[in-house]
Amino acid sequence: MNDIKIAVIGLGYVGLPLARLFSTKYPTIGFDINQGRVAELMRGHDATLEVEDTLLQEAIANNGFVCTNDLSKIEDCTFYVVTVPTPVDVNNNPDLTPLYKASETVGKVISKGDIVVYESTVYPGVTEDECLPVVEKVSGLKFNVDFFAGYSPERINPGDKLHTVEKIKKVTSGSTPEIGKIVNEVYASVITAGTHLAPTMKVAEAAKVIENSQRDINIAFVNELSKIFNKMGIDTNAVLEAAGTKWNFLPFRPGLVGGHCIGVDPYYLAQAAQRSGYNPEIILAGRRMNDGMGEYVANEIVKLMLKRGIQVLGANILILGITFKENCPDVRNTKVIDIIKALAEYNIHLTIYDPWANPAEVKHEYGVVTTRELPVNRYDAVVLAVAHNEFKPLDIASLKKEKAVVYDVKGLLKEADGRL
Numbered sequence: 001m002n003d004i005k006i007a008v009i010g011l012g013y014v015g016l017p018l019a020r021l022f023s024t025k026y027p028t029i030g031f032d033i034n035q036g037r038v039a040e041l042m043r044g045h046d047a048t049l050e051v052e053d054t055l056l057q058e059a060i061a062n063n064g065f066v067c068t069n070d071l072s073k074i075e076d077c078t079f080y081v082v083t084v085p086t087p088v089d090v091n092n093n094p095d096l097t098p099l100y101k102a103s104e105t106v107g108k109v110i111s112k113g114d115i116v117v118y119e120s121t122v123y124p125g126v127t128e129d130e131c132l133p134v135v136e137k138v139s140g141l142k143f144n145v146d147f148f149a150g151y152s153p154e155r156i157n158p159g160d161k162l163h164t165v166e167k168i169k170k171v172t173s174g175s176t177p178e179i180g181k182i183v184n185e186v187y188a189s190v191i192t193a194g195t196h197l198a199p200t201m202k203v204a205e206a207a208k209v210i211e212n213s214q215r216d217i218n219i220a221f222v223n224e225l226s227k228i229f230n231k232m233g234i235d236t237n238a239v240l241e242a243a244g245t246k247w248n249f250l251p252f253r254p255g256l257v258g259g260h261c262i263g264v265d266p267y268y269l270a271q272a273a274q275r276s277g278y279n280p281e282i283i284l285a286g287r288r289m290n291d292g293m294g295e296y297v298a299n300e301i302v303k304l305m306l307k308r309g310i311q312v313l314g315a316n317i318l319i320l321g322i323t324f325k326e327n328c329p330d331v332r333n334t335k336v337i338d339i340i341k342a343l344a345e346y347n348i349h350l351t352i353y354d355p356w357a358n359p360a361e362v363k364h365e366y367g368v369v370t371t372r373e374l375p376v377n378r379y380d381a382v383v384l385a386v387a388h389n390e391f392k393p394l395d396i397a398s399l400k401k402e403k404a405v406v407y408d409v410k411g412l413l414k415e416a417d418g419r420l
Helices: 015-022 035-042 053-062 097-109 126-139 177-188 201-232 236-243 265-275 282-291 293-307 336-344 359-366
Strands: 006-009 028-031 066-068 079-082 115-118 148-151 170-172 195-197 316-320 349-353 379-384 400-408
Touching: 006 015, 006 097, 015 028, 015 053, 015 079, 035 066, 079 097, 097 126, 115 126, 115 177, 126 148, 126 201, 148 177, 148 201, 170 177, 170 201, 177 195, 201 236, 201 265, 201 282, 201 293, 265 282, 282 293, 293 336, 293 379, 293 400, 316 336, 336 349
Parallel strands: 006 028, 006 079, 028 066, 079 115, 115 148, 170 195, 316 349, 316 379, 379 400
Antiparallel strands: none
């Protein structure tokens, strides 16, 4: 493995931490088409906050780590890793456009004997049936003759400073048994948590797509429990705490399911099932349940306001948080926007405070205005939507009018009028 030179294509939440880690062992170049992102990284700052600036700067200064949008800089690499996003379209169908474009990029630079490894979440068969034919067509090389491939699904948990990339066990695979061993060795050399070599790339693809589908279904179950127990006047969290005393009870909590993994991956699995002639029921039922939770929360808030005699039309509501999860600046596929849109239908005046979210990014993505400064005002309702650390010490009473409603999506507040 002495001649390995790595290029990581796509420097987002997944690619940058991996590229930085690889640079501690191998000559590594990070490639991204976003020139602004490349320039920011070369200045030693990661806006996603996944890699600490000191670690990034160390990688650049001491390990020779380079980020670029110049294809010629990665032509002499031998081990390409694709870490681009795999979203769904407006109809929740998998959108493989970023993968096709990344495969074209690889095809322009790959040489005989090189290996390309995909990390992007896909349904089983995408790597071999969709991506590699693009590499073949652009490069003129023959798959598994001139160049080889692998699949190693990403397991990055955005905002998690405990389970960083090197501390998460990595599933690996290769297009041949021999290549599988090489791919596994490369990852094992930097992943301290160890690796698991899957027998085929399709097995590795399937393993990834069911990980988050399983979580999605479990969260959907407790979301449904929350709806049931709210109807019955029972505290859902108290029920889950009691049930959790059994050794094998799974500790899931109700909530909004957004982001670019749990809220997306099940659709990839459903697509694969339908292509194989099977109509999935539980997977899509879970998706329907979780996709409807934002509107459900908004309706519960309005009901509570009406019960208090609060004028809903023209009311002022404070939303605490808009990112898809706590202590993370990522707003992609956040389900808080569903609460916002549903409340906006009542001509309610919304103030959205999130110290983590970039207001310009939120405005561009969703067309709503947010602030990073805590507003000095009193509101008809306060909604805790995201469990940022900054929200825990807040004096909620100082933010609300006398009979205002407090709704707690995350189960953090001891005194709330409503919660999931």
